[in-house]
Amino acid sequence: MTHPEHTPASLPATASKRTFPPAGRSGRARRARVEPMVVRPLRDGRYAVETDGEDGGYVVDLDGVSCTCPDHRRRGARCKHLRRVALEVTERLVPPPEERTAVCAVCGGRTFVPLAFRGPALCAHHDHDLGALVADRETGDRLVVVGAAGDRADRAETDDGRLVADYPSNAAYGAHEPVFRVVYLDSLRRDAPVRQYAFPASRLRPLRSGEGGGDADPSPAADGTAPPTTA
Known part of the structure; x- marks a missing residue:
């Protein structure tokens, strides 16, 4: 039986492999971008990486800068799997190690929240910071x-x-x-x-930086109703 900490936390089993433009890279950096791979977040903060032609895939620990592939274990190299996971985290395609995937409570879109977060999840379009x-x-x-x-x-x-x-x-x-x-x-x-x-x-x-607006007045609206107050 697979331990839940070692199972994918977000992507479905049918997720297709993706690639990125080479962006002028060479060597491992290029392979990390152009080779088809699937990155699956695990419940323990690590990632499973599957590529074409590699049996079973490998597990990447981004915080520990390690991978179970031979290139990293034998040579200590920053392998293509480590590089791919870092790329997908940077591109916000998968959550960073300290976060998990969640569904926005407003639009149903994908967002990331801290692992221990238990409130309503909101995407960047619908969340508002205190003092904003x-x-x-x-x-x-x-x-x-x-x-x-x-x-x-x-x-x-x-x-x-x-x-x-x-x-x-x-x-x-x-x-x-x-x-x-x-x-x-x-x-x-x-x-x-x-x-x-x-x-x-x-x-x-x-509000966008420098955006103006009419003076606000906390009085009832023209139809005789006031915006709802909190309990």
Whole structure:
């Protein structure tokens, strides 16, 4: 019986071998790019590498800079398998040793998270760092993220007992999305209590460097509804 630590953690058994352009390389560096290989992350942070014409493939330890192939074991060379794993990690095709593959809770796309991570996984398009400036896609108002992704929009309640997903202004966003807590940027400049709000992850758009926007006002919207507040 195969130990789970030595089994692939992400790629299906039918994954096809890929190649990369030679990019002017020679020797092992070239072979690492042009030879068809499959790199499979293992549950112990190592990688199984399969290539054409090699029986059973080899196991690469990227942190330990080792490979079970004869080229590395006998010659101590930085073999083509080590180089290929490093290349695929750099290209974000496989997770680095301290991370694992996960599915974005918003779009279902592939992302990488720390091995011990247990919260909702989000891809780079839908994750927001604490303190990040973002914009409300509905109004263009500028906001500051003050709380990490939490409950789903159809489970997170606001101060008035309503679910975030039940607000009409959130109808275009998935009820399954985790919510972020934010404050209006303009409210931080006022001598008044700062109120927090909760938005589905994809309703928040990261602000580009130097991007402007209208002054935000944490007052109810024109239709008489206010953005949902956190519990």
